Amino acid sequence: MRNRSISSRIRIPILFFLLLIIVFIISVSISTVNRVSREYFSIFFELHQLQIESIIKSSKNMDDAIKLIKEHQNNEGITYAIFHDGIPVLSKGDISGAKEIKERNKLVKTRVSGSRGYGYRFAYLPWGWEIVLASSPVMPGSVEAANNIMISGISFAAVLFIIGIMAVVNRNLKVPLDKLIRKLREGQPLTHTGVREFDFLVDAINGAFNSEKEQRLKTEILHSAAVALNESMSLDDTLRTILDAARGLIYADYAAIALFNEKGEFTKIISNGIDTEEIRQRVGMYPRGKGILRMMQLSLTPVRIDDVTKHEAFSGRLPDGHPSIRNFLGYPIFSSKGIPLGSIYFANKTTGSFTEEDERFLMAIASDAAVAIQRVSATEELRRFKKIIDSAFDIVTFTDEDGHIIYVNRAFEELTGYTKSGMSGKGLFALNEGIYNENFYSNIFSSIRSGNPWRGELINRKKNGEEFIVSSVIFPIHSDSGRTINFVSIQRDITEEKKLYTQLLRAQKMEAIGTLAGGIAHDFNNILTAVLGYAEVIKHKISKDDPIYKGIDIIEKSAQQGAALAGRILGITRKEKLELKVVDINAIIRETFDILNRSIPKEINIELNLRDGIPPIKADPVQIQQVIMNLAINAKDAMPDGGTLRIETDRVGRENGAANGIASYSDGGFVKLAVSDTGAGMNNDLQSKVFDPFFTTKETGKGTGLGLYIIHSIVTNHGGYINLYSEPGRGTRFNMYFPVCKGGAKDTESFSEEELTGSGMILVIDDDQNIRELAKDLLESLGYTVITAANGMEGITLFRERKEEIAIVLLDMIMPGMSGAEVFQRLQSIDPDVKVILCSGYSHEGLAGIKELLDSGVKGFVQKPFTRKTIARALKQIVS
Structure with a gap:
C-alpha cells in the first residue's frame, strides 16, 4: 500500500x-x-x-x-x-x-x-x-449574465475556501508534524508543539524511547556478561565486569558479590564503589548469624529493603568505616543443582528506591554470576583429571605371564564397549579371536617371550561386532631376575587413518582421471579454436542472405557449445577459473528447473518458491547450477517412492552472517537459497559428517562422497555459508546464504568495430598449423601484418631478426620441445620490453606457471578457443 x-x-x-x-x-x-x-x-x-x-x-x-x-x-x-x-x-x-x-x-x-x-x-x-x-x-x-456571475462567484468562493483550509491544515497539522519528524530523524528529544493530541504523542514517543534505551542498555550489559563468560578471564575479572556494568544501569552507589562455602564462611567478596580488601576484612570480623548479609545466605528469594535501618534483620550497626546504607537489593546465587554459592547485592539507589524491574534485571545478572562461578569450578576440576585423561589416550592392556588380562584402562572400555571386570582373565588377543589363525598368534608369542617387542597392525572387534584397526606394540615386562612377569599391549586406533589412506588413493585416481580429462578438454579447445575462428571469418565475408550462412552459423554455435562443454570439464578438474559475474539467482534456478523437469522422476513434485525482487549476487552461474543439481539428485535418491522437492529463495538481513563471521558486500544482507525434500531425513550423527570429503551413505560404487563436500566448497568460495536441518522421517533442508552484491557488473572495456582494427607486425608462435593460419587470417583482416613460427626456436630466431618490426608476440603456452614459459624468457633476454600475449586451452588460473608469467612481464592472456573480437580486444588493450 x-x-x-x-x-x-x-x-x-x-x-x-x-x-x-x-x-x-x-x-x-x-x-x-x-x-x-x-x-x-x-x-x-x-x-x-x-x-x-x-x-x-x-x-x-x-x-x-x-x-x-x-x-x-x-x-x-x-x-x-x-x-x-x-x-x-x-x-x-x-x-x-x-x-x-x-x-x-x-x-x-x-x-x-x-x-x-x-x-x-x-x-x-x-x-x-x-x-x-x-x-x-x-x-x-x-x-x-446572471449565470456567468453566479458561476464566477461560486468558483472564487471555492478557491478562497480551499486556500483557507490549506492554511489551517498547514499551520495546525503539517508544520508541527514536520517539526516532530525532523527531530525524530535527527535523534533529538521531542518537545511539545502546543497541539494537545501531538503533545500526547510526544510524551508517548519520548517515554518509549527512554524505555527502549534502558532496555537496550540492559541487553548490552547481559551480552557483555555472556561474552565475558566465554572469554578466558579469571573469576574475579568476570565478576568485576558484571558488577561494573550492572551498577551503572541500576543506578546504585555500591555493589558487591559475596561467595561462601558450605559452612557459611565468606570465601570471596568482589565489590564496586568501595575497597574490596577492606570490606572483606571487616565482614570477616562481623559476628556471623546476624545482619542482612546473613539473611541473604539463608534466603531463597530476592531481598528488597527500602529502609535498611528499620528492617528487622539489621543488627543496628555496620563495620567501622563501612559506608552508610539507605536501601538494599540482593539476590541469591545458586548452582545448577540448587546449591547456594553466594549473593549479589546493590545498595543506595541514587534515585528513589529499588524497583521490581531492578529485581528482574538482577535475577538475570545473578544467573550469569552463577555460570561464571560454576565455570571456574568445573575448570579446576578438569585440570585435576587432565593428567589421567592424557595418560589414557591409547588402549593399554596388562596381562600376567600366561597372557591373561589383569587390567585395561578407560580408553579400552570406551572404545571397545567391554568393561574392566568383563575382560579380566581373558586372553591377550580376546578382541580378535577368530580373525587370525593359530600360527599368527603363536608367532607373536614366540617373539615377545624371547624378549623382543612385536609391532604391527591388528583388526579388533568391539562388543557390538564393529571391527576397527589398531597399530599395536606388545612387549614383555621382566622382573629384577629377568623373568617375564607381565605383557603390555599398547594399541592406537588407526581406523580413520586407514580410511583416509584408502580415500587418498581414490582421490589420486580421481586426480589422474581429472588430469586426463583436463588434457582432453585442452586439446579439444585447440581444435575448436580453428573451427570457431574460421566460422567467424566466413560469416564476416558473406551476407546473411547467402545460402551457406545458415550452415556456418550452426557450425559456429555448435563450436561455442563445445567450448562451453570443455569449460565445464576444466571446471570439474579445477583447471578453469571461477567465472564470477553479477547474476540473478532466480534466473539460474529457472534454467535449472527445465533440466530437472526432464531428469527427475514424475513421482517427485518440484516446487519453486522464488521471491520477487531478489537482489543480485556475485557468483559463477555454472557452479551455482551444479550446487542445485547435486542437491536435487541427493533429494531424488532420498525419495525413492516419490515426494516433494522444493527450491526457494529469499532475502535475509546481514545478521544471518554475523554468527559465521561473514560480511556481505556493502552490508546489503544475504540471498538465501534453500533446497528441501520430504525424504528419509538424517540423524544428528549423519548431519555432523555430511560435508566431510568421501563420506557417503550410498552403496559402494554408487557415490564418491564428494557431492556435498564440493557444494560446501563452492558456497564457501563464493563468500557464503551453508547449513542444514534434518529429522529422520521428516526430510532434509539445505540453506545457503550468498552475500548481496550491490550495483551491477562492471562493464568490460569495449571497442567498436573500427577501434578493433590496428597496425603493426604480430609474431604468432604455435605448434598447431590450423591455429597459426587462423590467427594470421583473423589479424590480417584487422589490419595487422602477421608472421608465424611453428615452434619456440623458430619464433626466437624470427624475433631476433625482426624485433624492431614486431609489435606483439602471440605465444602458445604448451608446445613440444620448448614450452611457452621458456620461449618468453628467451624473448625477454633479447628485448626486456617485449610485449607477449599468452594463449592456451587452459585458463590462466587453471595451468601452473601462467600467473607467474603474467606477474613477470607478460602483457595479457587469451584462452582458446578465441574469436576475432577476443583476440582483437586483447591486442587493442595492450596497445592502448
Whole structure:
C-alpha cells in the first residue's frame, strides 16, 4: 500500500468534496438556464404564431397572406416554413429539420442551420396550412449574465475556501508534524508543539524511547556478561565486569558479590564503589548469624529493603568505616543443582528506591554470576583429571605371564564397549579371536617371550561386532631376575587413518582421471579454436542472405557449445577459473528447473518458491547450477517412492552472517537459497559428517562422497555459508546464504568495430598449423601484418631478426620441445620490453606457471578457443 502524508489525506478529501459541490452547483445552473430558455422560446413562438394567424385572417387570399408574411417575418431573426398539402409554399433559412417537428403546438428540439435549436409547429386548418418555426437557442442576455456571475462567484468562493483550509491544515497539522519528524530523524528529544493530541504523542514517543534505551542498555550489559563468560578471564575479572556494568544501569552507589562455602564462611567478596580488601576484612570480623548479609545466605528469594535501618534483620550497626546504607537489593546465587554459592547485592539507589524491574534485571545478572562461578569450578576440576585423561589416550592392556588380562584402562572400555571386570582373565588377543589363525598368534608369542617387542597392525572387534584397526606394540615386562612377569599391549586406533589412506588413493585416481580429462578438454579447445575462428571469418565475408550462412552459423554455435562443454570439464578438474559475474539467482534456478523437469522422476513434485525482487549476487552461474543439481539428485535418491522437492529463495538481513563471521558486500544482507525434500531425513550423527570429503551413505560404487563436500566448497568460495536441518522421517533442508552484491557488473572495456582494427607486425608462435593460419587470417583482416613460427626456436630466431618490426608476440603456452614459459624468457633476454600475449586451452588460473608469467612481464592472456573480437580486444588493450 502506498504511503501518504497526513496533510494529503486531509487535503485530498476536502478538495474532492469541494469539487463535487462546484459540479453540483454548475449542473443546477445549467439546468436552470435550459429551463428558462425553453420557457422563453415557448412564449417567443406563441407570439409569432399569433402574428402569423393575424396576418392570415386579415388577408384576402393565400397569395396576399404569403406576401404579407414574407414581408413581416423576413425582418425577424427566425427560420420558418409554410406547407400546403405537404408542399412548401414559403420558407426562410434551412428547413431541413422541419419534418422532424411532428407534434403541433409543442416546443421541440431540432436542427437549425446545422446546429441544435428549438422548433414549433402549428396549423391553419381553413387553408390546410402547416407552419413550422425554428430558432437557435440564444439565451437571453440577462439570464446569461446572471449565470456567468453566479458561476464566477461560486468558483472564487471555492478557491478562497480551499486556500483557507490549506492554511489551517498547514499551520495546525503539517508544520508541527514536520517539526516532530525532523527531530525524530535527527535523534533529538521531542518537545511539545502546543497541539494537545501531538503533545500526547510526544510524551508517548519520548517515554518509549527512554524505555527502549534502558532496555537496550540492559541487553548490552547481559551480552557483555555472556561474552565475558566465554572469554578466558579469571573469576574475579568476570565478576568485576558484571558488577561494573550492572551498577551503572541500576543506578546504585555500591555493589558487591559475596561467595561462601558450605559452612557459611565468606570465601570471596568482589565489590564496586568501595575497597574490596577492606570490606572483606571487616565482614570477616562481623559476628556471623546476624545482619542482612546473613539473611541473604539463608534466603531463597530476592531481598528488597527500602529502609535498611528499620528492617528487622539489621543488627543496628555496620563495620567501622563501612559506608552508610539507605536501601538494599540482593539476590541469591545458586548452582545448577540448587546449591547456594553466594549473593549479589546493590545498595543506595541514587534515585528513589529499588524497583521490581531492578529485581528482574538482577535475577538475570545473578544467573550469569552463577555460570561464571560454576565455570571456574568445573575448570579446576578438569585440570585435576587432565593428567589421567592424557595418560589414557591409547588402549593399554596388562596381562600376567600366561597372557591373561589383569587390567585395561578407560580408553579400552570406551572404545571397545567391554568393561574392566568383563575382560579380566581373558586372553591377550580376546578382541580378535577368530580373525587370525593359530600360527599368527603363536608367532607373536614366540617373539615377545624371547624378549623382543612385536609391532604391527591388528583388526579388533568391539562388543557390538564393529571391527576397527589398531597399530599395536606388545612387549614383555621382566622382573629384577629377568623373568617375564607381565605383557603390555599398547594399541592406537588407526581406523580413520586407514580410511583416509584408502580415500587418498581414490582421490589420486580421481586426480589422474581429472588430469586426463583436463588434457582432453585442452586439446579439444585447440581444435575448436580453428573451427570457431574460421566460422567467424566466413560469416564476416558473406551476407546473411547467402545460402551457406545458415550452415556456418550452426557450425559456429555448435563450436561455442563445445567450448562451453570443455569449460565445464576444466571446471570439474579445477583447471578453469571461477567465472564470477553479477547474476540473478532466480534466473539460474529457472534454467535449472527445465533440466530437472526432464531428469527427475514424475513421482517427485518440484516446487519453486522464488521471491520477487531478489537482489543480485556475485557468483559463477555454472557452479551455482551444479550446487542445485547435486542437491536435487541427493533429494531424488532420498525419495525413492516419490515426494516433494522444493527450491526457494529469499532475502535475509546481514545478521544471518554475523554468527559465521561473514560480511556481505556493502552490508546489503544475504540471498538465501534453500533446497528441501520430504525424504528419509538424517540423524544428528549423519548431519555432523555430511560435508566431510568421501563420506557417503550410498552403496559402494554408487557415490564418491564428494557431492556435498564440493557444494560446501563452492558456497564457501563464493563468500557464503551453508547449513542444514534434518529429522529422520521428516526430510532434509539445505540453506545457503550468498552475500548481496550491490550495483551491477562492471562493464568490460569495449571497442567498436573500427577501434578493433590496428597496425603493426604480430609474431604468432604455435605448434598447431590450423591455429597459426587462423590467427594470421583473423589479424590480417584487422589490419595487422602477421608472421608465424611453428615452434619456440623458430619464433626466437624470427624475433631476433625482426624485433624492431614486431609489435606483439602471440605465444602458445604448451608446445613440444620448448614450452611457452621458456620461449618468453628467451624473448625477454633479447628485448626486456617485449610485449607477449599468452594463449592456451587452459585458463590462466587453471595451468601452473601462467600467473607467474603474467606477474613477470607478460602483457595479457587469451584462452582458446578465441574469436576475432577476443583476440582483437586483447591486442587493442595492450596497445592502448
